[in-house]
Amino acid sequence: xxxxxxxxxxxxxxxxxxxxxxxxxxxxxxxxxxxxxxxxxxxxxxxxxxxxxxxxxxxxxxxxxxxxxxxxxxxxxxxxxxxxxxxxxxxxxxxxxxxxxxxxxxxxxxxxxxxxxxxxxxxxxxxxxxxxxxxxxxxxxxxxxxxxxxxxxxxxxxxxxxxxxxxxxxxxxxxxxxxxxxxxxxxxxxxxxxxxxxxxxxxxxxxxxxxxxxxxxxxxxxxxxxxxxxxxxxxxxxxxxxxxxxxxxxxxxxxxxxxxxxxxxx
Amino acid sequence: xxxxxxxxxxxxxxxxxxxxxxxxxxxxxxxxxxxxxxxxxxxxxxxxxxxxxxxxxxxxxxxxxxxxxxxxxxxxxxxxxxxxxxxxxxxxxxxxxxxxxxxxxxxxxxxxxxxxxxxxxxxxxxxxxxxxxxxxxxxxxxxxxxxxxxxxxxxxxxxxxxxxxxxxxxxxxxxxxxxxxxxxxxxxxxxxxxxxxxxxxxxxxxxxxxxxxxxxxxxxxxxxxxxxxxxxxxxxxxxxxxxxxxxxxxxxxxxxxxxxxxxxxxxxxxxxxxxxxxxxxxxxxxxxxxxxxxxxxxxxxxxxxxxxxxxxxxxxxx
Numbered sequence: 415x416x417x418x419x420x421x422x423x424x425x426x427x428x429x430x431x432x433x434x435x436x437x438x439x440x441x442x443x444x445x446x447x448x449x450x451x452x453x454x455x456x457x458x459x460x461x462x463x464x465x466x467x468x469x470x471x472x473x474x475x476x477x478x479x480x481x482x483x484x485x486x487x488x489x490x491x492x493x494x495x496x497x498x499x500x501x502x503x504x505x506x507x508x509x510x511x512x513x514x515x516x517x518x519x520x521x522x523x524x525x526x527x528x529x530x531x532x533x534x535x536x537x538x539x540x541x542x543x544x545x546x547x548x549x550x551x552x553x554x555x556x557x558x559x560x561x562x563x564x565x566x567x568x569x570x571x572x573x574x575x576x577x578x579x580x581x582x583x584x585x586x587x588x589x590x591x592x593x594x595x596x597x598x599x600x601x602x603x604x605x606x607x608x609x610x611x612x613x614x615x616x617x618x619x620x621x622x623x624x625x626x627x628x629x630x631x632x633x634x635x636x637x638x639x640x641x642x643x644x645x646x647x648x649x650x651x652x653x654x655x656x657x658x659x660x661x662x663x664x665x666x667x668x669x670x671x672x673x674x675x676x677x678x679x680x
Numbered sequence: 681x682x683x684x685x686x687x688x689x690x691x692x693x694x695x696x697x698x699x700x701x702x703x704x705x706x707x708x709x710x711x712x713x714x715x716x717x718x719x720x721x722x723x724x725x726x727x728x729x730x731x732x733x734x735x736x737x738x739x740x741x742x743x744x745x746x747x748x749x750x751x752x753x754x755x756x757x758x759x760x761x762x763x764x765x766x767x768x769x770x771x772x773x774x775x776x777x778x779x780x781x782x783x784x785x786x787x788x789x790x791x792x793x794x795x796x797x798x799x800x801x802x803x804x805x806x807x808x809x810x811x812x813x814x815x816x817x818x819x820x821x822x823x824x825x826x827x828x829x830x831x832x833x834x835x836x837x838x839x840x841x842x843x844x845x846x847x848x849x850x851x852x853x854x855x856x857x858x859x860x861x862x863x864x865x866x867x868x869x870x871x872x873x874x875x876x877x878x879x880x881x882x883x884x885x886x887x888x889x890x891x892x893x894x895x896x897x898x899x900x901x902x903x904x905x906x907x908x909x910x911x912x913x914x915x916x917x918x919x920x921x922x923x924x925x926x927x928x929x930x931x932x933x934x935x936x937x938x939x940x941x942x943x944x945x946x947x948x949x950x951x952x953x954x955x956x957x958x959x960x961x962x963x964x965x966x967x968x969x970x971x972x973x974x975x976x977x978x979x980x981x982x983x984x985x986x987x988x989x990x991x992x993x994x995x996x997x998x
Contacts, residue, residue: 496877551857
């Protein structure tokens with residue numbers, strides 16, 4: 415069983431079928447790209463995977479757990495977003511969605527909330543457990559921020575960070591939920607070539623460091639072709655191709671989808 | 681940092697000193713009964729404003745029904761206290777009133793908190809009106825005539841204790857992981873949900889905690905003024921509380937406390953100008969909002985201002 419298996423996933427809004435009959439499977443440890451022209455339904459697929467939308471039909475099967483005996487297969491379709499995150503799926507957003515008016519540290523700590531064990535009454539009365547867990551949480555958050563070179567800025571408001579660092583913070587925040595599968599929605603959007611190159615290295619590195627499986631949507635082909643091991647191509651909500659970057663590059667249907675059909679009369 | 685840190689002992693010492701000072705003023709008669717009423721109003725309004733701030737300022741759920749929860753606490757507290765005319769009855773009344781308000785808060789919160797912004801405001805307004813009309817028609821609350829002769833147990837000591845406890849407990853809650861979860865809902869609900877926050881749960885939790893403390897405020901009120909009628913808890917009462925929260929700063933506990941004190945003092949001193957009292961009051965509100973559009977404190981707390989002296993929050997935690 416792969417880590418994520420999507421079977422005949424379909425989502426229609428009224429008469430419009432945004433995603434139809436998509437099949438995907440992602441093995442543990444893979445780095446997979448999802449590409450397609452604007453409006454192809456990539457973000458809709460992400461929203462289906464993360465519980466923002468409920469699928470019209472089809473299955474999303476996710477293998478939860480790291481230890482062999484504890485592994486469990488979970489149907490993600492129809493779960494609420496917070497519950498999907500609990501199973502080990504975390505995401506970033508196409509247009510950055512940080513908690514802008516909160517500090518960098520709080521952004522990360524909020525994502526750690528689902529692993530907090532103390533309850534409401536401990537919060538009210540500040541029993542010892544509160545201080546223990548908060549202390550542990552703080553050191554964990556700082557460790558994570560350190561990786562993204564944000565530790566010195568932990569008390570700054572998220573909105574005051576430069577754009578590139580906001581993108582980094584979003585990834586750090588997603589990692590704070592301790593995911594096994596990370597979904598990145600256009601991580602390089604709005605970045606210059608130099609920043610994109612740095613991001614490429616960072617993605618490679620976090621995959622190794624956190625033992626992650628990554629699925630990313632991206633328009634920047636330099637990034638996609640460089641790091642993705644496999645690519646799925648969507649057009650008009652349908653999967654039109656899948657395979658290694660070299661195969662996709664020369665796939666006729668993909669070229670057609672991006673550039674239009676070759677006109678023989680021209 | 682443990683519960684009995686230097687900082688917490690300092691706060692405790694300061695509170696005790698303040699309590700003792702006011703108590704001396706009351707005993708010596710310098711603070712006459714007229715100003716004592718102002719003092720009671722201030723304490724009750726602080727509890728109401730801080731608890732509403734948790735819902736509206738911190739969790740971002742615009743509620744216009746806080747007076748409804750207050751009235752539940754007031755009536756339940758009064759009825760129990762009239763049956764059991766003793767200190768035990770008074771305290772039992774307060775806790776029963778607060779619990780009843782919290783339970784109603786949960787029951788109402790689950791369906792209404794799906795709504796956002798203005799729609800939620802209207803739904804909570806409607807809910808408060810329903811509660812008012814129920815009290816207006818019940819036998820046990822004596823309808824429109826209201827309850828009379830509620831035993832008076834609320835005094836400065838109890839007001840101080842409950843106000844201090846409410847502010848400290850709500851503040852502790854806000855500065856915990858659950859509190860941050862609530863704040864994240866205000867900041868960006870979709871992102872919060874994607875980060876594993878069960879937004880419905882925390883909205884209802886904030887609503888219930890807010891209702892609980894509003895219930896305490898109501899019970900204290902009924903026992904201080906020994907008279908209750910449903911008309912006291914109408915739409916305008918909810919607005920009064922909201923004005924304190926907005927004026928103090930949505931998302932600042934300190935702001936709510938300052939605004940509650942300030943508004944009560946303004947009201948008291950304006951008694952001298954009977955005819956134009958409300959005009960002056962309204963004008964003052966307008967002026968404050970023009971110069972401090974985010975409220976007196978914005979989202980800052982008094983502790984943020986002493987940050988550099990005591991080290992920042994995180995250092996204090998260690």
